[in-house]
Amino acid sequence: DAGVIQSPRHEVTEMGQEVTLRCKPISGHDYLFWYRQTMMRGLELLIYFNNNVPIDDSGMPEDRFSAKMPNASFSTLKIQPSEPRDSAVYFCASSPPDRGYGYTFGSGTRLTVV
Amino acid sequence: AQSVTQPDIHITVSEGASLELRCNYSYGATPYLFWYVQSPGQGLQLLLKYFSGDTLVQGIKGFEAEFKRSQSSFNLRKPSVHWSDAAEYFCAVVRYNNNDMRFGAGTRLTVKP
Numbered sequence: 575d576a577g578v579i580q581s582p583r584h585e586v587t588e589m590g591q592e593v594t595l596r597c598k599p600i601s602g603h604d605y606l607f608w609y610r611q612t613m614m615r616g617l618e619l620l621i622y623f624n625n626n627v628p629i630d631d632s633g634m635p636e637d638r639f640s641a642k643m644p645n646a647s648f649s650t651l652k653i654q655p656s657e658p659r660d661s662a663v664y665f666c667a668s669s670p671p672d673r674g675y676g677y678t679f680g681s682g683t684r685l686t687v688v
Numbered sequence: 689a690q691s692v693t694q695p696d697i698h699i700t701v702s703e704g705a706s707l708e709l710r711c712n713y714s715y716g717a718t719p720y721l722f723w724y725v726q727s728p729g730q731g732l733q734l735l736l737k738y739f740s741g742d743t744l745v746q747g748i749k750g751f752e753a754e755f756k757r758s759q760s761s762f763n764l765r766k767p768s769v770h771w772s773d774a775a776e777y778f779c780a781v782v783r784y785n786n787n788d789m790r791f792g793a794g795t796r797l798t799v800k801p
Contacts, residue, residue: 578731605787617778617791630788665731667789673782674720674739677789679731 580666580680587687592654595683598647599668607677608641608651609665617665623649656687692781694792701769702800709764709795711779719781721762722789723753726776735777738762749773774799 579598587593599606607622621631626643634641638657643649653660663684667677693712701707713719720739724732736747743755753764762779779792 607788616793619788619790622788624787667732669787673787674737676722676734676737677732678734679724681731 578666578668578678578680580664580683582683583681584684585686587656587685589657589687590655591687592652593656593660593685593687595651595664595666595685597649597651597666597680599649599666600678601647602670603668603678604671605669605677606643606649607667607669608649609667611663611665611682612661620651653685656685658687661685661687692779692790692792694777694779694795696795697793698796698798700798700800703771704768707764707766707769707773707797709777709779709797711762711764711792712760713762713779713781714760715781715783717784718755718757719783721753721755722780722782723747723751723762723764724778724780724791725749726778726794728775732778735764769797769799771799771801773797 581596604625608620610618620633621641622629623643641651663682665679665682667679669677691714695710722737723735725735726732735751736745736753738745738755746752751766755762776794776796778794780789782789
């Protein structure tokens with residue numbers, strides 16, 4: 575298995591632009607998670623899905639952030655409009671139903687908003 | 689409040705020395721416990737995990753961790769550190785009645801030659 579695949583690896587955009595981050599989970603994993611990592615706040619859970627349905631989006635910082643999972647093999651995290659304070663590394667992770675299994679993380683997308 | 693605490697922000701050890709990274713959690717029931725490692729510019733890699741059974745668990749890269757219920761701790765250890773172990777280490781929990789993983793703030797490990 576290729577693992578969790580995220581794209582792009584790096585994204586530089588101007589303030590006010592729309593940004594879309596993409597994630598392909600491991601086949602057969604029912605859960606998909608989006609995290610944000612910054613120096614100040616560490617790893618924050620933004621939202622997670624179970625069987626393509628959003629379960630908890632309480633970590634989404636603002637209405638500018640939205641996430642979708644149209645099918646079991648693809649998810650997006652969108653920021654519109656982007657702001658400099660959104661600059662961070664965004665990770666996607668997936669896991670099977672067994673919560674003791676642990677998550678498998680992607681390599682992350684480093685977002686810089688200038 | 690429910691939390692995961694890693695008291696040490698930064699630890700420096702000499703190559704070949706032993707290592708212990710601390711982790712404490714505050715949840716009503718014993719959660720599922722994990723340690724992850726993150727090298728610069730990389731994602732998080734699972735080192736080991738605990739959810740029941742033997743309280744001493746072995747992981748990859750020569751790491752082990754011991755669960756102590758009385759202390760609500762899950763400390764990570766390695767008998768002899770290698771220069772390649774320099775990285776950020778995260779303790780994480782998944783609560784027994786939930787499926788979202790919460791992370792500690794991380795401990796950055798520096799290895800001196």
